[in-house]
Amino acid sequence: MRRSTMTPASPKRTDGISRKIGRLLICLGILLGQGFAQEAAPKGAREIVAEAAATTDTDKQKELVESLGNAEPEQVTLWLGKWKEGEIYLYQDAAGTDVAVTLDGEADADEKHALKALATEKPVTAEDGSAVRMTKDELYLADTDSSLRRVMKGVTDRLALASPDVKKRLQAVQDTGLEQDPAKLPLLEQRVAVEQNGRIKDALAEAVAMIKLRSPELPVREGAVKELGDMGSIASQSAIKTVRGEAEAAGQVGLVGACDKALRDIENHISRVNTMGTLFRGLSLGSVLLVVAIGLAITFGLMGVINMAHGELIVVGAYTTYLIQNLFAGGIHMSPFGLKIDIPGMNLSGGSWDLYFLVAIPASFLTAAGVGLLLERGIIRFLYKRPLESLLATWGVSMVIQQLFRLVFGANNVQVESPSFLSGNWTVNDIVFGWNRLFVIGFAVLIIFMTWAVLTKTSLGLLIRAVMQNRSMAACMGVKTEKVNMMTFAFGSGLAGLAGAFLSQIGNVGPNLGQNYIVDSFMTVVVGGVGNIMGTVISALGIGMADQSLQQILGDPVTGKILVLGAIILFLQWKPSGIFATRSRSLD
Amino acid sequence: MKTSLAGKTPTLLLSLLAVFLVVVMPSLNAAGAVSDFTLNTWGKYLCYAILAIAVDMLWGYTGLLCLGQALFFSLGGYMLGMHLMLMIGPDPVYKSALPDFMDFMGRKELPGFWEPFQSFPFAALMIFCAPGVLAGIFGYLAFRSRIKGVYFSILTQALTYGAALMFFRNELYMGGNNGFTDFRTILGADLRNPETKRFLYIASAVTLTLVFLGCRWLTNSRFGLIQRAIRDSENRVLFSGYSAANFKLFIFVISAMIAGIGGALYVPQVGIINPSEMMTEKSLEAVVWVAVGGRGTLFGPILGAIGVNYLKSWATTEFPDYWLIILGATFVLVVLFMPKGIVGIPGQIRELIASRQSRKRAAEEELLATSAAKTK
Numbered sequence: 001m002r003r004s005t006m007t008p009a010s011p012k013r014t015d016g017i018s019r020k021i022g023r024l025l026i027c028l029g030i031l032l033g034q035g036f037a038q039e040a041a042p043k044g045a046r047e048i049v050a051e052a053a054a055t056t057d058t059d060k061q062k063e064l065v066e067s068l069g070n071a072e073p074e075q076v077t078l079w080l081g082k083w084k085e086g087e088i089y090l091y092q093d094a095a096g097t098d099v100a101v102t103l104d105g106e107a108d109a110d111e112k113h114a115l116k117a118l119a120t121e122k123p124v125t126a127e128d129g130s131a132v133r134m135t136k137d138e139l140y141l142a143d144t145d146s147s148l149r150r151v152m153k154g155v156t157d158r159l160a161l162a163s164p165d166v167k168k169r170l171q172a173v174q175d176t177g178l179e180q181d182p183a184k185l186p187l188l189e190q191r192v193a194v195e196q197n198g199r200i201k202d203a204l205a206e207a208v209a210m211i212k213l214r215s216p217e218l219p220v221r222e223g224a225v226k227e228l229g230d231m232g233s234i235a236s237q238s239a240i241k242t243v244r245g246e247a248e249a250a251g252q253v254g255l256v257g258a259c260d261k262a263l264r265d266i267e268n269h270i271s272r273v274n275t276m277g278t279l280f281r282g283l284s285l286g287s288v289l290l291v292v293a294i295g296l297a298i299t300f301g302l303m304g305v306i307n308m309a310h311g312e313l314i315v316v317g318a319y320t321t322y323l324i325q326n327l328f329a330g331g332i333h334m335s336p337f338g339l340k341i342d343i344p345g346m347n348l349s350g351g352s353w354d355l356y357f358l359v360a361i362p363a364s365f366l367t368a369a370g371v372g373l374l375l376e377r378g379i380i381r382f383l384y385k386r387p388l389e390s391l392l393a394t395w396g397v398s399m400v401i402q403q404l405f406r407l408v409f410g411a412n413n414v415q416v417e418s419p420s421f422l423s424g425n426w427t428v429n430d431i432v433f434g435w436n437r438l439f440v441i442g443f444a445v446l447i448i449f450m451t452w453a454v455l456t457k458t459s460l461g462l463l464i465r466a467v468m469q470n471r472s473m474a475a476c477m478g479v480k481t482e483k484v485n486m487m488t489f490a491f492g493s494g495l496a497g498l499a500g501a502f503l504s505q506i507g508n509v510g511p512n513l514g515q516n517y518i519v520d521s522f523m524t525v526v527v528g529g530v531g532n533i534m535g536t537v538i539s540a541l542g543i544g545m546a547d548q549s550l551q552q553i554l555g556d557p558v559t560g561k562i563l564v565l566g567a568i569i570l571f572l573q574w575k576p577s578g579i580f581a582t583r584s585r586s587l588d
Numbered sequence: 589m590k591t592s593l594a595g596k597t598p599t600l601l602l603s604l605l606a607v608f609l610v611v612v613m614p615s616l617n618a619a620g621a622v623s624d625f626t627l628n629t630w631g632k633y634l635c636y637a638i639l640a641i642a643v644d645m646l647w648g649y650t651g652l653l654c655l656g657q658a659l660f661f662s663l664g665g666y667m668l669g670m671h672l673m674l675m676i677g678p679d680p681v682y683k684s685a686l687p688d689f690m691d692f693m694g695r696k697e698l699p700g701f702w703e704p705f706q707s708f709p710f711a712a713l714m715i716f717c718a719p720g721v722l723a724g725i726f727g728y729l730a731f732r733s734r735i736k737g738v739y740f741s742i743l744t745q746a747l748t749y750g751a752a753l754m755f756f757r758n759e760l761y762m763g764g765n766n767g768f769t770d771f772r773t774i775l776g777a778d779l780r781n782p783e784t785k786r787f788l789y790i791a792s793a794v795t796l797t798l799v800f801l802g803c804r805w806l807t808n809s810r811f812g813l814i815q816r817a818i819r820d821s822e823n824r825v826l827f828s829g830y831s832a833a834n835f836k837l838f839i840f841v842i843s844a845m846i847a848g849i850g851g852a853l854y855v856p857q858v859g860i861i862n863p864s865e866m867m868t869e870k871s872l873e874a875v876v877w878v879a880v881g882g883r884g885t886l887f888g889p890i891l892g893a894i895g896v897n898y899l900k901s902w903a904t905t906e907f908p909d910y911w912l913i914i915l916g917a918t919f920v921l922v923v924l925f926m927p928k929g930i931v932g933i934p935g936q937i938r939e940l941i942a943s944r945q946s947r948k949r950a951a952e953e954e955l956l957a958t959s960a961a962k963t964k
């Protein structure tokens with residue numbers, strides 16, 4: 001940061017007591033100086049621009065602009081930009097000196113503007129103290145010529161390349177490369193020496209090579225082409241094509257060959273990136289399916305209950321997340337009921353508000369599990385022997401719950417915002433990994449692990465497996481099957497709630513949210529082999545991958561989806577009871 | 589599973605009902621005692637009743653719960669709809685004989701598969717064939733690999749979902765999202781004319797009667813016996829040397845065709861058909877009509893279709909915000925407390941009385957026994 005010219009001079013050294021005072025003054029001076037410096041530093045760029053704009057001597061102008069290289073980058077970009085765009089005017093004051101001014105506020109009826117001195121940011125006043133108002137035509141425009149603009153560009157580029165913000169620096173490096181301006185080569189090479197960040201180093205190498213493509217020397221061009229090919233630089237594709245065209249016209253066979261090879265390498269790189277991207281999207285879609293289907297794998301797969309209200313249990317989780325979010329922000333307000341819940345001191349925002357999601361996850365699980373428990377006690381326990389009728393009854397329940405949602409939350413979607421740690425992405429070797437997609441995958445792994453642990457490591461899991469394998473035998477052994485059913489159903493419903501908390505982060509939350517996923521999740525469970533958690537995992541990932549690949553190949557999500565459904569029907573010809581069939585000797 | 593109103597329902601009563609629906613209602617309408625709107629609404633209910641019988645032939649008699657019956661229903665509707673679309677004639681805006689949505693998509697001539705639908709006999713044939721062929725292919729695949737029970741239901745659900753997605757696409761040239769609407773004439777008769785509407789109503793009532801009689805004949809025959817045997821224990825049917833898959837396939841195709849006819853009669857009366865008609869929810873509704881009316885009977889589905897839809901019309905106007913809750917709760921209660929539906933109520937009451945009497949008798953006997961023991 002540039003220290004201002006206004007830093008106070010150090011007090012003179014004196015003897016004795018005055019020396020102590022002197023030290024004190026020095027300290028004070030430093031403190032004041034820092035205070036000033038911080039306030040004055042941004043002024044630096046503005047003042048220099050004001051001075052440069054008012055100067056008629058072009059060499060002096062260039063010198064002043066060059067000196068901007070040490071000023072606050074954002075201010076430099078701002079004021080140089082204004083200068084270039086013609087927003088800075090020259091006003092001749094009473095003494096006949098030019099003062100750089102900007103127009104202040106809107107034009108009045110006579111198209112006159114108030115003026116503001118650029119250097120001091122104070123309104124320009126005439127001698128009698130009244131504000132000066134002028135039309136644009138009465139003022140001179142502080143103009144720039146092409147050589148001055150080049151100097152300006154050099155300064156802004158240099159500042160951008162040295163920007164402390166990694167993202168901006170990377171962007172600047174990439175932009176410089178795309179310009180292919182040989183004059184920028186020394187600047188970049190200078191940066192190569194000092195740059196620490198690995199990704200930017202790669203980008204610098206790419207930019208340097210791209211500029212070298214414009215080199216007049218044939219071997220340098222050839223070397224650059226080869227280098228870009230090895231890097232698999234997608235950005236340089238069109239530049240290499242241009243070079244190839246020129247080389248062909250000039251009959252430079254070696255260079256044409258090098259270009260062809262480089263282009264092939266880049267193509268391969270692109271197809272690798274696309275494949276990886278598809279795989280990654282397929283994996284994350286599969287994880288979404290998995291999270292949504294895992295609850296069903298327990299209630300439908302293990303218990304054999306066709307719960308058509310499973311989708312609504314997902315929505316219960318999503319709305320719970322919504323409520324927790326509101327509770328953390330400004331409190332819950334529900335106009336139709338005049339309900340208003342505020343927790344004092346909960347008016348959070350930013351980083352601490354982000355934490356709402358960590359509370360929402362267990363809350364969604366518990367709420368949905370509670371609703372599931374009521375459902376099991378109220379309806380489903382009477383229908384264990386009549387699975388097709390459980391389908392009808394739960395469908396009725398699903399209608400009721402959906403309508404209740406509409407009455408409580410309105411028919412439109414509500415807004416659930418993702419915490420900041422779920423937005424953004426991570427780019428590795430041109431492959432973009434969105435954080436929310438990565439989160440999905442992690443979340444799915446966690447849920448699978450939890451489910452597996454509950455089913456195999458806890459005593460509840462043992463009872464669940466016993467009851468599901470042979471209900472009457474388990475009952476004979478003293479297992480309270482009623483209670484186990486209740487707990488299993490609540491657990492499966494809770495998992496649906498988790499899916500809801502999670503879907504709220506990647507899409508809209510509305511009364512119909514669950515309906516969009518119910519067919520998919522039933523298919524996932526059937527394809528996986530009913531009653532087999534591992535099968536559900538495999539089929540979810542398989543269906544997710546197939547869907548994404550077909551979308552990529554056909555370029556049309558709907559046709560892809562139809563084909564996936566068709567493929568599932570055909571797959572069941574081959575394996576009628578899913579990937580992992582449960583072996584049983586029993587006949588009806 | 590014999591209930592009082594099943595199979596053995598007094599033929600006289602059923603004939604009276606048929607005469608009422610086929611002759612009395614339209615005559616009253618012609619005389620002005622029944623409004624055109626009411627008659628039209630009843631015409632719709634009767635089409636639904638045909639669909640309900642189709643569902644019941646599968647679910648109630650064969651034990652196959654198909655969640656795709658609305659697909660066959662709307663497929664039949666679409667087939668007639670294609671013909672009706674071509675009968676609209678030149679459009680005043682686009683000045684072309686093509687259906688509106690094709691003009692809108694910038695198409696200049698009719699797609700090849702639309703051409704034959706200029707002829708009514710062809711469209712009428714397709715009403716049976718399209719749902720039948722689809723059911724045949726799907727049923728062949730499903731029954732060959734012995735997909736049954738819940739899995740069959742979920743697969744048919746997926747089939748319906750896939751088909752609806754397909755019909756939502758404009759590229760299919762079936763009207764996309766909006767489907768077909770704005771029909772003008774059928775066989776040269778103006779569709780807005782009350783007499784045409786009355787004719788369509790009579791056609792629905794007659795078709796329903798014929799479907800009822802046909803299904804009653806089928807279920808009372810040897811075929812019906814095997815049908816019910818498959819429902820009750822498919823393995824025993826297999827062990828007895830019957831090819832259950834072929835029987836199931838046959839009944840599946842028949843039932844798809846019946847649903848198709850229902851849809852074809854429904855479309856000109858309602859004046860619109862779009863892909864939302866073939867979603868799973870519609871199929872589920874039809875299943876619920878059957879459950880409410882009483883499955884495993886032929887009269888039950890008719891009663892259920894008319895009753896539930898009547899309730900729906902009433903509830904949507906009286907309690908627009910709560911009707912879904914009323915309907916949903918009705919379904920839950922019916923499933924829980926009336927496993928045999930409305931037609932099963934008399935049987936349930938009789939059972940209740942019988943069990944109470946036997947309990948009473950048992951108590952009396954116990955009393956006698958104890959008093960006898962005391963006197964000893």
